[in-house]
Amino acid sequence: MSTWEEEKIHDDATYESSLDTIDGSIATLNLGPTHPATHGIFQNVLKVDGEKILGSEQTIGYIHRAFEKLAERRPYNQITTITDRLNYCSSPINNIGWHMTVEKLIGAEIPKRAQYMRVIIMELARISDHLVCNAVIGVDTGALTGFTYLFQQREKIYDLFEEVCGARLTTNMGRIGGFERDFSPAFNEKLEAFLRDFPKVFNEFDTLLSRNRIFMDRTRGAGPISAERALEYSFTGPNLRAAGVDYDVRVMEPYCSYEDFDFVVPVGTTGDTYDRFQVRQEEIRQSIRIIEQALAKMPEGSYKADLPEFYLPPKEEVYNNMEALIYHFKIVMGETPIPAGEVYHCVEGGNGELGFYLISDGGRTPYRLQFRRPCFIYYQAYPEMITGSSISDAVLTLSSMNVIAGELDA
Amino acid sequence: MASKLTNEAVIERIKSQFGSDILSAETPYDFLTIEVQANKQHEIIEWLKKDEILKISFLTNLGGVHYPEQVGREFAVVYHLQSMTNNFRLRLKIYVSKENPEVDTIVDLHTGANWMERETFDFFGITFKGHPNLVRILNEDSMDYFPMRKEYHLEDGTREDKDDRFFGR
16 A cells, blocks of 8 residues: 555545544634635634634745845845735835835935825825725625726726836835836826726715625624724734724824825724724725825925935936936946935835834845734734634634735735 | 924933833934843833833834844844834834843733744744744744844855956945
């Protein structure tokens, strides 16, 4: 008998014995690693008594790509592509957060116009992030219709990103110092169309679910967490706000001129799936408000800061101008001198406080770069949130927490 | 929103409580950074959490740094703490040696530190005394080294096609 056959018999025996425990009351269920309900690759081993979850254990790291190690080898402008792949549902926020971290380190002043442009892009990214999350909550409760409509709108946002930087999902948008180019007339047209059409579609989606009896029955009370526990677990972002804590980095430590805009930070009360859904819904509306204000108040000026040592010069200058050629070479080869120092910069990402802890020793690459990844931090509360609930509620809790595998595993 | 606390007031208050345990205090980029005696950090973080005035009760981030050149203090553990009520941030550092990279866990104070400490263990080999489940988290269990230590180079050191001499490195 070959070892394979022996193993098979052995496996059959374990399978038989696991069948026994179903009647005996406690069974083990694998939710993931590749399960449609996990929306990403991570595993949950659940101990279940019938439908009821008694406890669970998580395994993560399936798509770990060693970003922090990679970053120690890359010049500063090449790290932007890494940040894309953290929370890939809202890449521009990560990109711009990283640019701002470097700008903080080198002490760069960014023109008001570039800041407002960044606000518009970041709020669009937030909308697309929240759209995915809320649409998927709908799907997990069995309502696929809203998803299909919202994903059309997400496509529109990706079209806008494409107008700005040429890419859609992993955008690698902007530079240290601002943007590659000003918003094109095509972008402005498409943004106008988006701001005109999106609220209608979004309100329709809202009427589908928000006060839908079935949806409310399914989501209220599913996967709740109290404000105290959420704080102890270092929750941030919509998940913390759903529990009733009005912490938002955009308000507490405004960056990119967020203090110029009038918007509301929505909070929930119970921290359950329904509250998380509603907080994200309201944040989408507030993001639209911010974009409209930014467009209306868009200042004149440049879309980039005057940072010749960090910002690639225009190509026509590179070919004809000695100085531009030197800067081009130095930036591309990563030979730009960087001050030694230690900064922590955070932005309000789609899922919470996205932080960059950067230690520079003056070398061409960071000495150490740590990403504070909100997903990684709050996902550890998941077992506590689902213990005692049913499996279907656990699926809903997972999708409403918006755990993005890229950000989870770095 | 401006902070209700100033760096000076906070460091004064901490020093009045823990005088000699605070080894240094500085404010790079206006971010209060204190270095404290290793294995005093648990006591200090607990006090910061409970103090009526400071209320630095939120753990933002926790991570390790490897400084192979600093003999006797090769590893730093960096805690980013925050007071949401006062809108104030504090960075707290401790250094441990590579012979004995062991620090006290703060999971009993901040539940969220659980995975952050596991990650730090996973990548730097810093062990956290009293941690409920200190096993690797992102890397594979059978891995026998700690990849974020500086001695592990990202690229194959035997490669000859990339010669850094030409770029003055």
